[in-house]
Amino acid sequence: MAKKFYLTTTLPYVNADPHIGFALELVHADIIARYHTLQGEEVFFNTGTDEHGLKIYRNATAVGKDPQTYVDEYAAKFRRLPEALGVMPEVHFIRTTDTKHKAAAQEFWRRCERAGDIYKKNYKIKYCVGCELEKSDSELVNGRCPIHPNLELEFIEEENYFFRFSKYQEDLLKLYADRPDFVVPNFRFNEIKKFVEAGLEDFSISRLKEKMPWGVSVPGDDTQVMYVWFDALVDYISTIDWPQDETSFKKWWVDTGGVVQFAGKDQIRQQAAMWQAMLLSAGLPPSKQIVIHGFITSEGQKMSKSLGNVIDPFALIDEYGVDAVRYFLARHINPFEDSDFTLERFKEAYNANLANGLGNLASRVMTMSAEHLPDTSTVPEHALPEEFKNAFEHFNVQEAAEVLWQWIGKVDARIAETEPYKLVKENPAKAKEIITECVSDLRTICRMLRPLLPSTCEKLEAAILANKKPENLFPRKD
Secondary structure, three states: OOOEEEEEOOOOEOOOOOOHHHHHHHHHHHHHHHHHHHOOOEEEEEEEEEOOOHHHHHHHHHOOOOHHHHHHHHHHHHHHHHHHOOOOOOOEEEEOOOHHHHHHHHHHHHHHHHOOOEEEEEEEEEEEOOOOEEOOHHHOEOOEOOOOOOOOOEEEEEEEEEEOHHHHHHHHHHHHHHOOOOEEOHHHHHHHHHHHHOOOOOEEOEEEOOOOOOOOEEOOEEEEEEOHHHHHOOHHHHOOOOOOOHHHHHHHHHOOOOOEEEEEHHHHHHHHHHHHHHHHHOOOOOOOEEEEEOOEEEOOEEOOOOOOOOOOHHHHHHHHOHHHHHHHHHHOOOOOOOEEOOHHHHHHHHHHHHHHHHHHHHHHHHHHHHHHOOOOOOOOOOOOOHHHHHHHHOOOHHHHHHHHHHHHHHHHHHHHHHOHHHHHHHOHHHHHHHHHHHHHHHHHHHHHHHHHOHHHHHHHHHHHHHOOOOOOOOOOOO
């Protein structure tokens, strides 16, 4: 029976068009999912859209649309993104406005309520609408949220339901102690451990419907809707048909050891602490691992509409092709730290490493093979390099890509040193041996390409099988 593997991205808010930052998360998660498929595992890969919350309600109101119409339009754009990015076609797409998700969120609430972890109180907080989170003074920089410094903090004072987050401090610390690789990378794990060690405060999990009617109704209280994070995090189990299908839940959540969650560095508290406490309260097992990535910047600045430096992934794909975008996000964007993205840097990497690198190598090897080998069906491929597999086990997509390009460089160097295309006249047997070795290496390169550049892998596989020069994989861009 095949080993099972479940991973999910976060669900981006549908309050703006898809951007390169979420494309990074989606591509890195897809590469990991495809690698596990390559290893013969059965994979459940989840993504989707987060469609409730105050800023979505306000945006819809500002453009004169009812919230459902507004989120339907944006969700359609996000639903196009996985296909445009070459994400595996089996990916699941959950919307927090789906009927099954709303039912799951309400059942989750009931279970936490039965555990005695939900209560009602009056409160007053500083609130960042951009984060959809309350902010303590210690988190602010010059009185503003450091992630959304252009937004004024709001002051909320009302009676809402709260979750007993404070109850789970010791349970969370035990979870972290028992799972030394629970959060990747380790420096992010240290961040969340320090946060929990400092003490936890209960957090609000509802809003008054008369002030913010756009959300999942609180069970048994029609005056309140669920706070967006409490609703959205449940998608990780609603997408596998919890609570109505216990068989599916056991298969993907229990038997796998839990879900692997990809998320940005601004969501570590929600993913690694809040959600884990919620699961404990509901009597469900914790997640398996949390993989935290950095932000994509442009010339050192955070991408924003106001600065005019936002990169549209659809436009980039239209001009350079899907695998060129996947390549850059895999090899030139650090999986854990902030990384810079400029169109100039993208184009330079495309020409140097795809057009002149991989594309040129495939053309040279298969041109020689077509001329001097009778067929390639019996040419073996090597086992995947251990350092390649090890990189994937540690979710280091960039390191895996580096191993792959080292192989490309190694084959290029062998051709330059031995010049088999000249050797065929002097020593045809030796030339044939070298060309065969190059084809064997190219087959191994092709296998390593499968999770990273699946479309290119298919084209290259077809060329090797037919023993002919492939089409121009990456035309040079001037």
